[in-house]
Amino acid sequence: MRRLKPLAVRPCETHDAPVxxxxxxxGTRGASGFGYGSxxxxxxxxxxxxxxxxxxxxxxxxxxxxxxxxxxxxxxxVFAAARSVAKAEEVCKTLAGDPVALACxxxxxxxxxxxxxxxxxxxxxxxxxxxxxxIMALPERSVLHGQELQFLTNHIGHFMLVTGLLGSLSxxxxxxMLSSAAHSWAPKGGIQFDxxxxxxxxxxxxxxGQSKLANLLFAKSLAKRxxxxxxxxxxxxxxxxxxxxxxxxxxxxxxxxxxxxxxAMKSIxxxxxxxxxxAAHPSLKDxxxxxxxxxxxxxxxxLASDAELAERLWQVSEEIVAGF
Numbered sequence: 216m217r218r219l220k221p222l223a224v225r226p227c228e229t230h231d232a233p234v235x236x237x238x239x240x241x242g243t244r245g246a247s248g249f250g251y252g253s254x255x256x257x258x259x260x261x262x263x264x265x266x267x268x269x270x271x272x273x274x275x276x277x278x279x280x281x282x283x284x285x286x287x288x289x290x291x292x293v294f295a296a297a298r299s300v301a302k303a304e305e306v307c308k309t310l311a312g313d314p315v316a317l318a319c320x321x322x323x324x325x326x327x328x329x330x331x332x333x334x335x336x337x338x339x340x341x342x343x344x345x346x347x348x349x350i351m352a353l354p355e356r357s358v359l360h361g362q363e364l365q366f367l368t369n370h371i372g373h374f375m376l377v378t379g380l381l382g383s384l385s386x387x388x389x390x391x392m393l394s395s396a397a398h399s400w401a402p403k404g405g406i407q408f409d410x411x412x413x414x415x416x417x418x419x420x421x422x423x424g425q426s427k428l429a430n431l432l433f434a435k436s437l438a439k440r441x442x443x444x445x446x447x448x449x450x451x452x453x454x455x456x457x458x459x460x461x462x463x464x465x466x467x468x469x470x471x472x473x474x475x476x477x478x479a480m481k482s483i484x485x486x487x488x489x490x491x492x493x494a495a496h497p498s499l500k501d502x503x504x505x506x507x508x509x510x511x512x513x514x515x516x517x518l519a520s521d522a523e524l525a526e527r528l529w530q531v532s533e534e535i536v537a538g539f
Contacts, residue, residue, distance in 0.1 A: 245511030247492070251454070255285040255487035258510055259495050265290035268341050269494065270334070270380070272319055272373065273348025275302040278453055280309075281487040282347060286495060287311040294341070296330060296348075321348055321372025322359055324539040331379035341380055343389045343494045346373040346430070356417035360539060363412040365419075369426035374433060374532045387445045391494045394431040394450040394506065398519055400424025405518040406432075406528055431506060431515055432525040433532075438504030439522070447503035449493050454509070456486035 244250040249258050269286050273279035274295040287293045287310040295310065296319035297303040303316035317333060320326035334341065349369045357364040362371060377390055384390070401424035407413070413422050430450060437448035492510045493499060506515040518524060 243509075245509060247496075247498070247510050249488065249492060249510035251481070251509045252485060253488045253492075253510055254482075254484040255281055255491040256288070256484065258488045258492040259285055259289050262289050262495050262497065264495060267291045267343065268294060268339055269343040269345060270294040270296060270317070270341055271345045271347055272296045272321065272376070275306050278456065278483055278487040278490070279347040280306060281483050282345060282491050282494075283310055283314075285487065285491055287314060289495065291343075291495075294334070294339075319348075319372075319376065321376070322364060322368045324360065324372075324375060324536070327372050327375045328379065331376060334380060334383055339383060340385045341383050341388060342385045343391065344377055344380060344384070345391045345393075345490060345494050346377065347393045347490060348373075349393060349426075352419040352423045354419050356413055356422075358412060361412070362535065363417075363422055365422045365426045366411065366429065369423075370429035370433065371532060371535055373430070375536055377433075377437070384446060387500065389446070389494060389499075390434065390437055390448040391490055392430045392434040392448070392450040393490060394434070394452060394515075395427040396452045396508070397424050398428040398431050399516045401428040401516075401518065405521065405524050406531075408527065408531060411531070428516075428519060429528060429532075431519045432521075432528050434506075435504055435519070435522070436525045436529045439525075441503060445500070447499070447501075449499075449503060450506045450515075451489045451493055452506070452508040452513075453486045453489055454481040456481045456483060 242252060264286060269291045271279055271283050271293060274283045275297040283293045283295055283306060290312070292312055292314065293310055294315045294317055295303045295306040296317040297306060298320045300316055300318045303318060307314040307316045317330050318326060319330040350365055353365060359367055373392065400420050402421050405428055406425060434448045434450040441448055489507050489510050493507050505512045506519065507513065
């Protein structure tokens with residue numbers, strides 16, 4: 216696996232007046248030529264995705280919807296996956312090309328399996344699986360099918376989807392996992408294998424951090440399994456964005472969102488940039504097993520690079536899926 220050179224960050228150009236810290240951050244660019252303020256359209260400008268099939272989970276809102284729009288704009292045939300066919304069909308009405316609507320409720324194993332089967336039955340070769348959907352920081356512990364809901368939705372559902380589609384993934388196929396800088400919120404040790412569903416001492420933020428670390432570890436494990444092929448797997452941090460993902464957060468935090476958004480948060484087009492870049496940019500055809508933020512490779516937490524932890528998570532995930 217080839218690694219990109221360390222990021223070369225430069226400030227935005229200034230003219231008559233000094234630039235604020237926020238403006239400076241938003242204007243920085245890394246080795247890729249893109250950065251914090253880049254949008255999904257900018258990060259994919261000039262790329263022709265004609266003939267490519269891209270499956271996107273959570274395509275009906277937020278950065279998933281923007282990713283679907285931009286990748287379809289670049290010529291891809293988007294397989295828009297949402298929690299129901301009706302939601303997916305609404306997305307498809309807005310997309311260029313010949314999109315396909317798929318139901319994929321990630322917290323329901325039967326729905327994920329049906330989604331996989333629909334793709335297999337169509338005989339479609341998938342070029343990109345963009346695992347975008349997720350839920351965040353549930354204030355109260357919720358368990359479904361024996362699993363804590365954030366871990367089930369964010370990790371296990373995507374684990375089932377991706378592993379089920381590996382036989383349909385093209386020879387140069389890409390898997391893009393939406394992780395988060397919040398993977399550093401995970402409990403000590405990373406994954407609580409002795410209490411993976413937080414039956415004791417539940418914390419919404421710890422559970423969310425565990426699920427996002429699991430996304431990153433899954434990408435690392437996939438990349439390891441792809442060695443020797445032209446397939447790639449990478450994880451991304453989209454940035455801090457005010458989307459439907461924050462709907463479960465503390466009301467006080469939600470009330471402050473408009474202020475935070477104006478000062479430091481990314482817009483939805485900016486939030487979709489990194490995953491669209493990793494899904495589509497030709498310069499990344501040999502880059503695998505990496506973690507991207509602001510359209511550049513960055514370093515995740517120490518636990519995210521723990522190969523033994525990643526392999527144990529893969530085995531436990533297989534056992535969980537087998538038990539459904």
